[in-house]
Amino acid sequence: MESQSIIARSTPDFGQLVQRDRIHGSLYTDEQIFQLELEKIWYKTWVYVGHATEVPNANDFVMKSIGPQEIIMTRDRDGQIHLLQNRCPHRGNQLCAEAKGNKGVFTCPYHRWAFSNTGKLRGYPYPDGYETVNRDELGLGKVTRVAEYKGFVFGSFAAEGPSLEEHLGRGGRDAIDRLVMTSPEGEVQITAGFLQHKAKANWKFLVENETDGYHPQFVHDSIFSVAKSGIGDLYGGASTAVARDLGDGHTENDLRPEFRRIGKLMNWFGTTEERLPEYVEKMKAAYGEEKAREIMIDGTPHVMIFPNLFIAEIQIFVIQAVAVDETIQHVTALQFKGAPDLNRRLRQQTMGSVGPAGFLLADDSEMYERTQRGVAAKNPEWNYLGRGIHREREDEEGYLVADNTDEVTTRGIWRHYRELMEAE
């Protein structure tokens, strides 16, 4: 009865649907809610679009997305990055059908209107038919705000709102700061191409799963056991790693306590310093012996930046909400400038573990799809998210943390979600 009254209401009551330790199943299945999410999250907040190194040269472009929208990320001849809508302002034709390339001018195949890669209308055939027209009003649609943090390019369709730095917060910025330090030159490169893995599931199941430290031991036991990987133990009951709510929907599994306890360089990546002598030397030269040791023991972060950028130690996932029950994960190996020997191993491990045939992600994806079908069942209506609620605590920096298997991360995601969905 309760749920019927909630769903029948014309505007969903997010205060009812999202509670501290449980959330309503319709949040994953309701078409109206998905449309509201597009409006209040995907077309409003900062969404990760692409990386500056994907368009390294003047006039490079690459096809990206914000939710179901195609976005052409271009670099103009002055080096500035633009996020353009793939829609011709004449009669709506899809302007660009290529995944990437290099060109300064995009010409619409329908009636040959031509646009520069800044979005400006350059011209059209038989211009005497447009004698009274103001060309400046007929440029390409653009993502209203574009901002970059250490090469990571985000877009927001809202003209006003928090800055990107505010959106990332201390926690999100710190994650990217820590990540780029894995490069002896302090730069990440996204150059290895993306795998595109589709799941018949709502996007929030993916976001939740990225920092769900409860599942790895069970969902991934099949590969941890045969590959003799130590990853499983990081998510075991005895692990000293912590789950952390970074605020603003950003969340983390912080594995550093375990890596520091073990105290071996490159252990975070399941390898040893002997296997990467060139990298280890370069890191010491770049950061000094002590700091380099610290970086190489701590490893890269495991941080989910709401709503769609997951930094997963050795790769990034870009989550694309396509429909209420369809989501694409775009995934590629992280590459670190000045670290070719590390990068080769990062590519090999990424190909093994993620994507449609990955040792890990094929099973995660199976869970996304099964939960999607599961919540379609009428009862018990709610998903219970109370794990570890009694042992949540503040860490020295004021973040909420709990054991690594606890749902403090998921609760943080939903708290933020509720704020966004309730905002005007």
Place this chain on the structure above:
Amino acid sequence: MSMQIDLNVLAEVQQFLYREARLQDSHAYDEWEALWTDDAIYWIPANGADIDPEEQMSIIYDNRSRIGLRIKQFHTGQRHTQMPQSALGRVVSNIEILSDDGHEIKVASNALIYESNLRGETVWATRNEFVLRRSDDGLRMARKKVVLVNNDKPIYTLSFLV
């Protein structure tokens, strides 16, 4: 300039490819694994047919030991995406011998695979290239490249033997 086809070789190759398909469709993991040579490469590129797998992401780019790991993972009984196993039926066709130096045979073929699993039904279309090597026990796969015709698009989980 057409190559003279040795029909005996063609028949042997055909039988080999049909056998591989049957082992895959019936999830006969160990028998399928035994078809590979020790220096095997099993490659499913992404974003086109001709990317450099040493530099760019592939859906699968397995050496012999990683093929073995893939099989071991199935045998744990905990490879959830194959619990239950996909129901499969594939048609292998367009078998063409591209070259034969007496030691190794290069072969092209197409496959159309029908998969039914918990998600629903999916049709996969592939263009394949093999390097088959003659051994005392008959033909073995030294290299198999599977080009999904839609490998530039987002695809669902692909966890059966393809």
